[in-house]
Amino acid sequence: MRRVAMVGAGMTQFGELFGLGIKEMVPMAVSEAVASVDKGFDRTAIEAAWFGELVPTDGFASGILADSCGLLDIPVTRLENACATGNDAVRHGFLGVASGMYDVVLVAGADKVRETSTQTTFWDWMSMTRDMAWDFPLGLVAPANFALHAARYLHESPATREHMAMVAVKNHHHGVSNPKAQLRFDITIEDVLNAPMVVEPFGLYDCTPQSDGAAAVLLVAEDVVDRYTDRPVWIRGVGLGVDRVMHAHKPDMTTFPPTVKAAKKAYAMAGIGPADIDVAEVHDCFTAVELINYEDLGFCEKFEAYKLVEAGETSVGGRLPVNPSGGLKAKGHPPGATGVAQCVELFEQLRQSACNQVDGARWALAHNVGGPTAVSAITILSREKG
Amino acid sequence: MIQSIGTYLPSWGKDLSRLPGDDEDVVTMAVSAGLNALASVDPGGVTSVHLVSRELPLLEGGNSAALLAGLGLPATLDVHEQSGGAPAALMTAASVPPGTLIVAADLDGGAGAAAVITGRSGSSLEITGRIARSLPVAARGWTGPRRDYGDPRLLRELGVKESLKELGAAKVSAVAGLRGKEAVQLCMGDPPALPTVGASAAFFALAGLVDRGELADLVAIEQASLALAAFGSGPVPVVREEPVARAPIATRPASDTDISISLAAYGRAFDAKLRLLAARCTTCGTLSYPPRLRCISCGSEEPTDTVPLSRQAEVYTVATIHVPVPGLGTPYTVVLAELDHAGVRVLVRLTGAPPGSVAIGDRGRMVFRRVAIRMGIPDYGYAFLPSPEETAA
DSSP: OOOEEEEEEEEOOOBOOTTOOHHHHHHHHHHHHHHTOTTOOOGGGOOEEEEEOSSOSSSOHHHHHHHHHTOTTSOEEEEOBTBTHHHHHHHHHHHHHHTTSOSEEEEEEEEEGGGSOTTTHHHHHHHHHSOTTTTGGGTOOHHHHHHHHHHHHHHHSSOOHHHHHHHHHHHHHHHHTOTTOSOOOOOOHHHHHHSOEEEETEEGGGBOOOOEEEEEEEEEETTTGGGTOSSOEEEEEEEEEEOOSSGGGOSOTTSOHHHHHHHHHHHHHHTOOGGGOSEEEOOOSBHHHHHHHHHHTTSSOTTOHHHHHHTTTTSTTSSSOBOTTOHHHHHOOOHHHHHHHHHHHHHHHHTTOOTTOOTTOOEEEEEEEETTTTEEEEEEEESOOO | OEEEEEEEOOSEEETTEEEOOTTOOHHHHHHHHHHHHHTTSOGGGOOEEEEEESOOSOSSSOSHHHHHHHHTOOTTSEEEEEEOOHHHHHHHHHHSOSSEEEEEEEOTTSOEEEEEEEOSSSBOEEEEEEEOOOOOSEEEOTTSOEEEOOOHHHIIIIIIIHHHHHHTOOOBSEEESSOHHHHHTTBSSOOOOOSOSSHHHHHHHHHHHTTSOSOEEEEEEETTEEEEEEEOOSOOOEEEEOOOOBOOOOOBOOOSOOOOOOHHHHHHHHHHHHHTEEEEOTTTOOEESSOOSSOTTTOOOSOOEEEEOOOEEEEEEEEEEOSOBTTBOBSEEEEEEEETTTTEEEEEEEOSSOTTOOOTTOEEEEEEEEEEEETTEEEEEEEEEEOHHHHHO
16 A cells, blocks of 8 residues: 555635535635645646545535536546535545545545524434434434433443533634634633523534534645655555444443444554654544543543543643634534534644644544444554654 | 213313323323223223214314224224213213223313223113204304304203203203303202213213212213213223312413425334334334334334333433424423333423423323424324323332
8 A cells, every 4th residue: 555645635615615616616626725735736747536525415516516616627426424424425436536546636525504494403414314214203303312322421430511511612612713713712621511402412502503514635645745845744544444324232321332343443543542642633522522532532531531521631721622613503503514624624733734733732633423423534644754 | 781981181270170291182181091991891892983073183084093002902893973062971971882882082171081981881871862953052063263252141041951951850960061050050959069061071970979878860061062961870980080280380382384294204113102002123123212213222114012121110211492483382301211121211291290390210100182283283202201200109
């Protein structure tokens, strides 16, 4: 396998982008990625593209990427893997280059959650991820899916709703200084605990907003990296894990086994362990999910995640900053774009140009978990070529 | 002969005027009452089923398969779906052969259901008079809305009293089909107070007359039509499921958003979902629910056995949805319930108790309910009914 470098990264603002369609957001993100390449980049060099979009809002997705970005002469594939779509798209771009098939590829991701009425969004999106006969008619909306895990987690671990609230406060604070974030305001523990209940135990501030947005990264082979930059970011590990689809078949709801499996593969490929990670962007669609992620990713022992937030270790300035971009919680969560945008943030972190810079970050980890908590994708990035 | 009686009342409303839960309809209530009647007999002796109601969920599309599935009876039994009130229920029960389950269920005027099973022992039931007269003070055509003529006095004087006079009826022990004072006026002594006025009232009346120790006359009334019967004094087991009524929970009503349905998926899932049947691996014995081609434990793809699952369960985890969800009233609670001695969990909604009122470890049982209405089609399955006394123990 060849080594694969990330040489450009860009994204749109995340938010309620009512004025922009997929056909605008995707070329905006791609153009920003192209413009970010240190030594310049001619997009005719792109040999293949992968496009992560969970729910196509304007029809034929790969055609729209090709058409809207002026990439009509290369293969384009739309990829969907629930909320792990973004990092799985990065994984596919990586495979295309590492295999020797292509020297230069584009990985983009986008979604428009706010394209349909809030009256129907739940059903529109649920029908993608639920068994039509068994789970769909129960009203197992996305927050309920994760709340079933969170309730059991709170039951078995010492963590409380206050610890969940600490995650929201932290990520909101990180989001304040990120110009691309959807929710750029500080909140307090009391704000979180007193907010209207969405799905118990999640109040409003325990939940990601509904977001529109797009993100893109450019990946190249080590053979050609010098043409584009002298300070590339290397993709050192990728992993994808899956699990039983139905909650009824998951023996332990206090963990996400897909994350454990994806992390094991990605760490092994990178030749590192969780203690080596300097900064991480993890899937905090709901606050308790970030706590469970700490344990599944090996950042702490089982049921000790609460200690990390209590001690501020995962805040910027702490031992292992998590979600310096604001995370899904404050930056926003357009699912297809989310994982790609995590890589955009970490590309900037490793090049020391992030808005909430983690001093001296050398190793970074991006993580998604989704579907009915049945899939996870992880990307490990480094300044070191290895 | 009436061999067994079972009743069911929803948890909501007032003791003698119940409201159905939003997951209940005539079929689900009929299943609950029917199972209570079946509890005292050998279900294998039941050879046909009658469902009597003025509120059958589907006029076209059929309620029988769901009813039989919920009752755990073979899909090969005769089912008679009958639109009718208390006289129809009473006359049916008195005229069918032994081995017939007759379930009557109502929504309007007090929700509830009651069922009787006929047999060769128990208590005799004989029709002693009947009359059909037309005075449609309430009318509902096949296209839908009910029209109320709005003259209760006319109904009493020209309807009920005239019909009773034509039959030469004296005062009776019980009246099915009228409320409170109206009923008491036609009775001698202290008639049983009934929670419904429709078809099921006839069987609630029988349940109320059991154990009186003497032959009892009763009358079943629907507008100006009525049936008189004599009910014997033999022993009849009565299983009542009549929980203390609770004030209905204020919920945000469901929007009219249609929840889509795949009838192909519905058809494939039907038996396992409505009969609570698991697949048992013939290689390693592991139960899978929903049934699946490949064993979740050993990977065998040999044909599986079908086995009924335990109905007793414990909450493994729970979530209560407060935000508006299209097509469903909120709040509602989803429970992942662990079935006893099965190694099987099922994801279901909470029923019969306020949303958010169960916790991890609480005990309960699986009961037949309507999970949703999807594109006009009732989608039945199971829900978790808490058993607080079992939890406390």
